[in-house]
Every structure is written in structure tokens, then in C-alpha cells.
Amino acid sequence: MFSLIKIEWLKIKRYPAFWWMLGIVSLTYPGVNMMFYYGYSQSLAQSKDVGAIVKMILGNPFTFPETWHSVAYFSSFFILLPSILVIMLVTNEYTFRTHRQNIIDGWSRDQFITSKLCDVLIISVVITIVYSLVALSFGLYVDSNTSYRWSEQLYYIPLFFLQTFAQLSIAFLLGYLLKKAFISLGIFLFYYLVVENIAVTWMQFKLNDLGRFLPFEISDRLIPPPAFMGRFNKDYDKVLHAIPQFVVYSIVLTALIWLLCFRVHRKRDL
Amino acid sequence: MQPVLSLNGISKSYGSIQALKNVSLDIPQGCVFGILGPNGSGKTTMLSIILDILKTDNGSFNWFGKKGSPETRKHIGSLLETPNFYHYLSAVDNLNITHAISGRGSAEEIERVLKIVKLDERKTSRFSSYSLGMKQRLAIAAALLGDPQVLVFDEPTNGLDPVGIAEIRELIKELAKRGKTIIMASHLLDEVEKVCTHVAILKKGDLLTAGSVDEVLANEDIVEISANDIGQLETILGGLSGYSHIKKEGSRLQLFFPVGTAKLEDVNRFCFEKGITLNLLTVKKKSLETKFFELTNQ
Numbered sequence: 001m002f003s004l005i006k007i008e009w010l011k012i013k014r015y016p017a018f019w020w021m022l023g024i025v026s027l028t029y030p031g032v033n034m035m036f037y038y039g040y041s042q043s044l045a046q047s048k049d050v051g052a053i054v055k056m057i058l059g060n061p062f063t064f065p066e067t068w069h070s071v072a073y074f075s076s077f078f079i080l081l082p083s084i085l086v087i088m089l090v091t092n093e094y095t096f097r098t099h100r101q102n103i104i105d106g107w108s109r110d111q112f113i114t115s116k117l118c119d120v121l122i123i124s125v126v127i128t129i130v131y132s133l134v135a136l137s138f139g140l141y142v143d144s145n146t147s148y149r150w151s152e153q154l155y156y157i158p159l160f161f162l163q164t165f166a167q168l169s170i171a172f173l174l175g176y177l178l179k180k181a182f183i184s185l186g187i188f189l190f191y192y193l194v195v196e197n198i199a200v201t202w203m204q205f206k207l208n209d210l211g212r213f214l215p216f217e218i219s220d221r222l223i224p225p226p227a228f229m230g231r232f233n234k235d236y237d238k239v240l241h242a243i244p245q246f247v248v249y250s251i252v253l254t255a256l257i258w259l260l261c262f263r264v265h266r267k268r269d270l
Numbered sequence: 271m272q273p274v275l276s277l278n279g280i281s282k283s284y285g286s287i288q289a290l291k292n293v294s295l296d297i298p299q300g301c302v303f304g305i306l307g308p309n310g311s312g313k314t315t316m317l318s319i320i321l322d323i324l325k326t327d328n329g330s331f332n333w334f335g336k337k338g339s340p341e342t343r344k345h346i347g348s349l350l351e352t353p354n355f356y357h358y359l360s361a362v363d364n365l366n367i368t369h370a371i372s373g374r375g376s377a378e379e380i381e382r383v384l385k386i387v388k389l390d391e392r393k394t395s396r397f398s399s400y401s402l403g404m405k406q407r408l409a410i411a412a413a414l415l416g417d418p419q420v421l422v423f424d425e426p427t428n429g430l431d432p433v434g435i436a437e438i439r440e441l442i443k444e445l446a447k448r449g450k451t452i453i454m455a456s457h458l459l460d461e462v463e464k465v466c467t468h469v470a471i472l473k474k475g476d477l478l479t480a481g482s483v484d485e486v487l488a489n490e491d492i493v494e495i496s497a498n499d500i501g502q503l504e505t506i507l508g509g510l511s512g513y514s515h516i517k518k519e520g521s522r523l524q525l526f527f528p529v530g531t532a533k534l535e536d537v538n539r540f541c542f543e544k545g546i547t548l549n550l551l552t553v554k555k556k557s558l559e560t561k562f563f564e565l566t567n568q
Contacts (some may be wrong), residue, residue, distance in 0.1 A: 007370045015358050101354035104321045105371040105412075106344035195563075269324045 004115040005122070012089070012119075020040070021085045025127065029075045030134045036074050037062050037138065061226050064139040065152030071135035072228040074158040079164065080189065082127050083171035089119050090175035100270045106239045111263045119259060120172050124165040131160050159222045166219035166250045169257045176261055192216055212246075218253055221246040272335050274299050274420055275320060280329035282315055282475075283286055289315040291475040292329070297453060297468070300562075302446045304462035305455040306558075307472035308566055313455035314351055315344075316472070317424050328348040333420075344372045353405040357398040362387055362407050364397060365415060368466030374416025383411040386441070402429035410438065419510065423454045429460060439465055463558040470567050478565045485525045485559050490514075491532035494524040496550035497541070506544040510537065522550060 012018045040061065061070035093099040103110055135156075140147055175184040197217050203211030211217055222243060230236035273296035282290040290312045297303045305313045318324040320331050323339060333342040354437075355364040365380045369414070384390045387407035392400070402409065408430045413421055426442070427435040442452055442465045456462050462469060463483070470480035479486050493513075497503040499519055507516060513525040525537070534551055541548050 003370070007367060010363065010367050010370060011356060011359075014360075014363060017358075046383075096356055097352060097354040098356060100323050100350065102349055102371060103323060103340075104343060104348045104354075105368050106340050106373070107371055108340040109322075111340070260535075267325065269318075 001071065001114070001118070004111060005118050008115050008119055008122075017088060021088070022126070022236040025078075025085070025132050027082045028078050028081055028244065029127075029130045033074050033138065035060075035069050036070075037142070042213050050210060059228050060143060061228050063143040064146040064149040065112060065154075066226060066228075067135045067139040067142070068153045068156040069223070070154060070228075071131060072156045072163075072223045073226050075131050075134070076160070076163060076220070076223055079167045080192065081194075082123055082164070082168055084121060084173055086168045086171045086184060086213075087175040087181055087188065090116055090172055091179060091181040091184060095181070096178040097218070103270060109270075110262060112226075113258070113262050116172065116176070116261075119122050120168050121165065124161055124168055127162040128157060132157055133241055155222065159247070162221045162247065163222045167216060168253045170215050171252045173257050173261060199222055213249070215253060218246055219250045222250060271299055271511045273297055274334060275453065276332045276335075277304045277316070277320070278330050278332075280316070280319060280331060280472055281327045282312075282319060283327055284323060288435055290319070290472075290473050293397040293472075293475075293477045294329075295477060297451065297452055300446075301468045302442065302452045302454065302466045304466035304469045304483075305453070305472065306457065306459065306462055306562060307455075308457065308470060310474070311472040311566075312475045313457075314424055315475075317348075317350055317422055317453070317455055321346075321422065321551075322349055323350065344374065345418055346420045346422055347374070347415065347418040349406075349413045349426060350408040350422070350424045353409035354433055355397045355405070355408065355412075358396060360396055361393045361400075361411070364408065365412055367413055370410045372416065373501065374418060379415055379417075383414045386414060387411040388437075403431060403434055406430055407434070410441075418450075420451045421453070424453065425456055426454060427456075427458065433463070457555075459559045459562055468537050469558070471562060472537055473566045483558070487558060492554040493525045493527060493532045493534065493537055494519075494522050494550060494552050495525065495537065495541070495548050497546050497548050499546070503541065503546050506546060509544070510540050512536075525553070 043108060059066065061067070093102075099112065102115075103109060107115075136150075171184075171188055174188050175181070178184045178187070195216050196211075199214060200211035200217050203209060203214075212221060221239070223241045224230060224236070224243070225233075227236075230239065233239065275297040277293055277295050277495060280290050280293045281288070282547070293312075293316065303370060307313050313429060315324060318340065319326055320333070322340075331338055333339075333346070334341060342403055349431050352474060354487075356367070359367075361384060365375070365383070369375045369380065375561045381390065381393075384393050387410050389404060392404065397405065397408065406426075410423075413423065423442075427438050430438060440459065442454070446452060446465070446467070452465075453467065454462070466483055468480075468482050469486050471478045495503070500518075500523065502518070504518070504523060507523065507525070513527045515526050518528070525532070532553060534553065538548060538551055
């Protein structure tokens with residue numbers, strides 16, 4: 001496993017597009033949360049009365065322990081960016097035909113997929129680290145009086161990791177099966193932004209919420225809207241209680257995705 | 271001696287197109303084995319199968335007497351179809367990846383092979399900035415890394431200029447002299463004839479023939495003769511027995527005998543007794559090109 005990671009490192013360490021994309025991802029996560037925080041601060045600053053009402057309704061989503069949840073939720077909108085990275089990494093192998101050369105040089109087909117699995121895992125870890133640092137910074141910066149509660153809701157870190165890994169695995173599957181970067185990315189964006197959102201909403205009313213089993217929705221439900229948004233939903237407690245169930249679904253779906261990749265790669269002509 | 275590679279009844283099809291039909295052959299150690307065939311004959315398919323890029327429909331193959339595996343591929347230097355490298359990496363970085371995957375070579379070895387293929391001055395340039403010939407040279411360098419005992423080359427002189435072609439041909443000859451086994455697919459008959467000791471000819475997935483170059487070419491003895499009066503010579507040869515047919519090639523005649531039956535002294539004596547003095551009498555080997563067209567045009 002370590003040797004596979006070492007070889008993947010040789011492939012990406014001098015790949016400018018990878019570092020650019022990683023840089024953009026690392027800036028986007030703090031950026032988007034700053035934006036929400038700025039909006040929140042502006043509401044508080046409007047007038048004493050309005051500020052007091054906003055604070056009463058919303059609480060402070062950026063203090064401990066709610067920061068772990070809020071930052072995870074806002075950051076999860078931007079899974080698109082690391083997805084581009086993942087799609088790029090897998091489709092490059094087809095573009096350069098190095099997916100064949102790696103096998104010719106002595107990798108097994110399983111090793112090839114394992115190396116890509118490592119890439120997706122590592123990207124997910126990096127993204128989770130960025131998220132954790134952003135959430136931690138907000139918690140410490142916004143209200144140092146709550147820092148003693150830093151360890152509450154820490155479970156959002158593994159949940160965020162699982163959500164990121166599950167959704168990046170879907171991006172990988174698309175890139176792996178379609179082989180072309182633009183087509184994969186196009187389908188990914190269209191499905192993620194349009195098709196699934198419409199399908200989930202429609203199924204919510206028409207099909208007994210069956211949309212909860214759609215690929216992205218399964219892992220989206222790992223991180224429900226933060227409390228200040230969720231409190232307007234009468235079923236919010238149910239949503240929170242369903243998280244463990246969706247942890248299992250996400251793990252099963254992600255395992256199936258990778259098993260499919262291993263299986264297809266063992267059988268197919270390269 | 272155990273063959274380096276044995277193919278046993280390999281078949282492969284792409285939809286309705288049968289690319290290889292029950293192909294079996296052995297590749298002996300230390301030979302330069304040319305795989306010939308027109309476009310679409312199955313050469314690259316065969317090499318792709320032995321390198322685990324394609325899956326067979328039927329049949330199996332063994333490297334060094336064992337079932338093909340990643341471990342065996344690590345000991346084989348290969349160039350299949352096109353040079354496949356990371357475009358954004360330099361020659362050295364790309365060869366580092368080859369080294370890391372295959373375990374062949376070392377940092378010093380990378381310098382050595384880049385020198386052999388004359389890429390040492392551009393070793394830090396990105397692969398994307400290389401010409402087609404330079405890319406091909408890098409692929410050959412990757413195959414040479416670690417001085418493997420077996421090399422597989424698919425059209426190794428693709429994209430090279432005449433000097434490059436001659437250099438690669440010399441390199442292959444030198445590798446063969448050092449006892450390496452080289453398996454080479456090509457449609458350049460001249461190239462194969464110059465460097466190969468063994469040959470297999472494919473046509474639309476059928477293996478038409480395989481064996482040492484001498485065996486493959488020598489299914490007939492061609493005796494080439496000439497005299498001042500070529501017309502009279504042709505007339506008297508009607509009385510000579512043993513040959514299958516005669517062919518006129520300019521001012522010379524070619525007599526085709528079954529392999530191993532042509533005796534020059536008998537031909538000479540026959541003509542002399544009929545009053546003709548020959549000014550040319552030689553056994554000619556059939557060119558690979560002639561043989562190739564004979565087989566593939568049937």
C-alpha cells in the first residue's frame with residue numbers, strides 16, 4: 001500500500017493542475033464559511049433589536065460546538081471542486097494511456113484501482129483537515145468563551161470525511177467508467193446540481209421520500225442543516241436520529257462503488 | 271531449453287471481428303522473434319494479451335514456464351503501440367515511475383538508458399514538448415531500464431528518422447548479441463529480415479507460419495542461372511528434372527526446387543553437356559518480402 005502511495009506521489013508531485021486545484025479547494029472552504037459568517041455578523045450589527053432577534057433565532061452557528069456542524073454543512077456544498085480533481089486524476093490515466101503502461105510495467109489490475117482508491121482517500125483526508133482547521137479557527141475566533149466546549153460534536157469530523165469520501169467515490173466511478181474528463185464532469189455536475197435535487201424534492205412528496213436513497217442524498221443526510229436552520233423543520237430530530245442509518249448506507253454504497261471498479265478493472269480490456 | 275514465452279490456443283475477438291484465432295507458438299530463449307502481418311492481422315492484439323492489457327477469449331500463455339503475472343511483467347521491458355507517459359513530467363520523472371513500479375533500474379540506470387537513446391540532453395524537459403521520435407526513444411529507454419532479459423517491442427522504429435531507425439536496429443542487434451530475447455512486431459519486412467532470427471506471420475488472426483527465419487524462408491531452393499544465350503538456356507532446361515517451375519528475371523532464370531533437393535553441380539553438368547556454358551550459378555534465398563506476400567496474398 002505504501003509503495004502505491006509513493007508512486008501516486010511521483011505522479012502528482014509535479015502536476016501543476018493538481019496543486020492549483022488543491023489550492024483553490026483550500027481557499028474555497030474558509031472562503032465560503034467566511035461569507036456565511038459575514039452575513040451572520042451583518043445581521044447582528046443591523047440594530048440592537050434586530051441583532052438580538054437574529055441571535056435568539058439562530059444562536060451562533062460559528063461558536064463551539066456548533067461550528068463543527070455549520071462549517072461541515074456549508075463546506076459540503078463545495079464537493080464539486082475536489083470532484084474535479086478526482087475526475088482529472090483518473091481520466092488523465094486514460095488520456096495518457098498510462099493506465100495500460102502501469103500494468104505493462106508490473107502493476108496488477110487490482111493495484112491500479114487500489115492506487116486510485118488511495119488518491120481518493122488522501123484527497124478526502126486533506127479536505128477533512130482543511131474543514132477541521134476552518135471549523136476550529138471559527139470556534140476559537142468567534143467566541144473564545146465557548147472554547148471549553150470544543151470537543152462536543154467532534155463526530156462531525158468523521159461524518160464530513162465519510163461524506164466527502166462517498167461523494168468523491170461517485171466522481172471517481174464516473175471518471176473511471178466514462179474515461180473522458182469533460183463528459184464525466186458534465187454528467188457529474190448535471191446530475192449533482194440538477195437531476196438529483198429535482199428527484200429528491202419530487203420523491204419527497206410523491207414517493208414517500210424515496211429520494212433519500214439516491215447516491216448523493218444518502219451521504220448528504222450525514223450532515224443535515226445546522227440547528228439554526230433545522231429548527232424550522234418539525235422533523236429535525238428525526239433527521240438527526242437518522243444519521244447512523246445513513247452512515248451505514250453511505251458505507252455500503254461506497255463499498256459497492258469500489259467493488260464494482262475492482263471487478264470491472266479485473267475483467268475489462270485496457 | 272524452456273521457451274521464454276508459450277502461447278497455447280489464444281483466441282480473441284472484438285465483437286464479430288476475430289482478431290486472433292487459436293494461435294499457438296513458442297518463443298525460444300535468446301532469439302529475436304519478429305511478428306509480421308499486415309495492418310489488422312492481430313500483431314498488437316497478441317502483444318497486448320501477453321502483457322495483460324487484453325483478456326483472451328480462449329487459450330493461455332506462459333512466461334518462463336509460468337502463468338503470466340505482474341511479477342513476470344516486471345522482468346520484461348516493453349513498448350506497446352505508443353509511448354505512454356505522463357505528459358507533464360520530464361523523461362527522468364517518467365522513468366522514475368517505471369522504476370518504482372517495475373523495480374527495474376536505478377537513478378544511475380536512468381541516466382544510462384537516456385544516454386543510449388540520446389535523450390540525455392533533454393532529460394528534464396516535459397514529455398509533452400518532445401517530438402514523436404523523441405517520445406519513441408523514451409519508450410525504448412523505459413523498456414531498456416534495468417537491462418531486462420526479455421524485451422517486447424511493438425513497431426519500435428515508429429516515428430523515427432532514418433538515422434534513428436538505423437540506431438535502433440543496431441541496438442536490437444547488440445542486445446541480441448548479449449543474449450537478450452527480443453519479441454518484435456513490425457510491418458517493416460526489411461527491418462525484421464535484418465534483425466530477426468525467428469519469425470511468425472499473421473493474417474487476419476491466423477498464424478500462417480512460425481519458426482526460424484531460415485526454416486520459414488527455405489521451403490524452396492531457388493537456383494539462379496544465366497548464360498550468354500538465355501533463350502537457348504531456357505529451351506534446354508525443359509529436359510532437366512527435379513524443379514517445380516521456372517521464372518525469368520531479366521537476364522537470369524530462376525529454377526524452383528523442393529527444399530534441400532537443388533544440386534548446383536547437377537545443373538551445371540546438365541547445361542554443359544547440352545553445350546551451354548553458364549556465367550551465373552547460385553542458390554538464392556527467398557526474401558522475406560517475397561515469402562510474406564506469398565503467404566498473405568493466398
